[in-house]
Amino acid sequence: MSLTSLRAGFIPLIDCAPFAIAHEIGFAEEEGLALELSSAPSWSALRDQLALGHVDAAHMLAPVPVAVALGLGGMPARFDALSVMSINGNVIGVSKALGQRMAEAGHDFGFDNAEAAGRALLQAVQGRLRIGVPFPFSMHAELVYHWLGALGLPSPQGLDVRTVPPPQMAVALAKGEIDAFCVGEPWGSIAVEGGHGALLLPGSAIWAGAPEKVLAVRHDWAQEHQDLAKRLIRAIWRAQRWLGQAENLSTASEILARRAYLDMSADIIERALTGHLIVTPEGTRRAAPGFLRFYDGAAGFPWRSQALWIADRLAARTGLPRAQAAQAARAVFRSDLYREALTTTRADLPGASEKVEGANLAPRPVASQQGTLVLQPDAFFDGAIFDPASLK
Amino acid sequence: MSISVSTNLSIVVVEPDPDRARLIAEALAQAGGHDVHIIGSESGLSRAISTRDPDIVLVDVTNPSRDVLEELTLASSPLERPVAMFVDRSDDSLTRAAIEAGVSAYVVDGMRPDRIRPIIDAAIARFQMFQQMRTELEATKRALEERKIIDRAKGMIMKARNVEEEEAYALLRRTAMDQGKRVAEVAESLVSTAGLLA
Structure with a gap:
């Protein structure tokens, strides 16, 4: 089978793992994709590479596609977040x-x-x-x-x-x-x-x-190449599922340690992947459950409410009208395309595309396609609640 | 905002390498009698630029400190002059040419494109030269590294099979031809997997 090449940019960080794993373990190939991964020197450079078509997909800070939709920073462009690559970290x-x-x-x-x-x-x-x-x-x-x-x-x-x-x-x-x-x-x-x-x-x-990184593409690209976009969503979802299994994390650390990715000791990388960190130079150890999540609780699902939360915060800080910001941001997180892409898999997706952010103090079962989905905690430390309905 | 055409533009170049910085400054001087200031240190970059209050900031696209300049594009008070990436108001071909040459430019909002153009053109020419030098340097480095790996692979084959250097190399070359790969690639996979046996 001949593979379709797809250029993807990333910043050397542990949470670029879904790209690295999709490429190295063969999940991209399974979807007929040959990922040409290239590391970028800065977030602004990666954003521009994506806008100008030097890459077709990027590992991107979740607020960047929303900021671009609000006209904040960089050149005029329109990005879509096809999925959430990682939570927290x-x-x-x-x-x-x-x-x-x-x-x-x-x-x-x-x-x-x-x-x-x-x-x-x-x-x-x-x-x-x-x-x-x-x-x-x-x-x-x-x-x-x-x-x-x-x-x-x-x-x-x-x-x-x-x-x-x-x-x-x-x-x-x-x-x-x-x-x-x-x-x-x-x-x-x-x-x-x-x-x-x-x-x-x-x-x-x-x-x-907290939605940390997203899989970002140009909006026009996603519209023109829906089939490719869906194959990419599936490849990343399978990589995230692989990363969600604890027994794979040593291998993931070894892969990320290579020169093409982080170029550093696998021991340091494993700390974040397992959530066991060394917090002082004297060697004090601390465990942080849910430190970095790729898969559990539909972690990859791009909730529209996540885009709305980000837009609301950016609007409040930069003085943009909140309702207008919400309008511009809502469609940036492509829960529609994500659903379509994963219908052929065994992924159990939530029934809704928006949730009240901050409402889950503990893992909570929710309405889903197969009835097995348990959302992970998403509470703010101060009990803050963000209800996207409040913006309508 | 009134923009006077007669005054020179104030340009800041962010460039840690003093030799490169000098070459960029020379090229910009030839593009007109502008006031060019080089910032070499990456610490306190945002503050240093705000203090100079330049019309244009030029920075290598591969410099990680470019993200610091993004901060400047967020004007928080009406007295601060908003700085935008020049692509907002210049023609698309110039943008592409600049980014492909590896130069990012931040320009004060409202600057007339005909004033910016000669400066960006000069910067593009200079950065293209740097990029060519960088590509050549990388090719040389890669060739050296490949040479070293091939030598190590040859040494391993000579020891394992008890053969002479020429025969070891011939074996590498034959394997490469059979697998449709480059000699360096075959050597690399041999050297990297041999670690498993050691």
Whole structure:
């Protein structure tokens, strides 16, 4: 069988795993696709590569396609999120000096309580908190604004959120240019390995069900090549299912460790995949259940409510009219195409395409095509609820 | 916003390599008497650019710090001059040419395209040269690496089969021909799987 070539771009992070696995384990080939994977130097470069057609698909920060739909950043374009590539997977870290002050004030670095950690952080920080995130339109930025905003810090004014490329995060912390960061793995663990700081929280402690990366394509491409788009959705879904099985995670770490992907030790990669992190340079270990999810609870399903939550947050911060932002964002997450693509598989999909974000404190069975779907927790630490119906 | 045509433009080039930075500055100087400022350090980049308040920022598309510039495109106060990627208001062919040459440009909103064009053209020419040099350097590096791997594979075959160097190479070449692969690829798979037996 001759394969159809498909160019796909990614940023070397652990959550590019669905692309790497689809390619290396043969799930892309099963769908007649030959993925030509290329790593990009920055999120803005990857976004432009996708817009200009240098790649046809990209591993993308979930807020980017929504930001593009709202006309924020970059050139005019229209992207679709075909599926959610990963849920959660970020860490909050603090500098050595700040961590020390927090420890002296009695914080236990328990790695599970966003409220306690946030209060300890705000108490220990001297002056305005400078916190690094990888990109202005990212779940990292949204998590930080939500977390510290909920604890009473007026955001964005009360915070100095700075863009720092992930590989430079540890250095920026060491040089004292930032006090803290929110970054995707392995870059938090790299900062710990270098002795530059400690990990304070997993992103999942702030929001248990944050859509982190999406499978992004140009809207025109998805319309013109629906068959290819559906084959790609299936290949990524099968890769995510494979990644959802614990016994495969060592192999996944070895694959991601290769030069074509992260080019680093598999041990560091395995920490995030298994949710067992080393949070201090002294070697303190912490387990974070649901640290990074690829499959369970229909993790790949692109909920329209996820796009709406992101749009609502971006609109509030940039002063765009909320109703208009919701209108522009709703169709960006292609739950319609995702359903069509997976009808031929055994995937059990939810009956609805929107959910109330933040409502699940524990795993919850929901109406689904086969009646076996259990959604995973998606609660915010402060009990916040986002009902997409409120925007209509 | 009133834009005076007589004044020179203020251009910031983000480039950590001093030699490349000098070459870019020279090319831009030839495109007109502009005020060119080089920022070499990546730390505090956003602040350094805000302080200069330039009309145009040029940065290598492969530089990870490009994401920092995205921050500048989000004007948060009416006094700040919004910076947009120039493609917003320039013609599409120029955009493609620039990105393919590896240069990203951020331009202050409202800048007239005819003022930007000569600068971008000069930058494109310079970056194309860099890209060619980079491609050549990579090809040389790859050739060297392949040479090393072939030598290791030859050594392994000589030891395992107790043959001379020439025969070991002939065997590699024959296998490559049979499998429709390059000699370096066969050598690479031999070297990488041999680790399993060691």
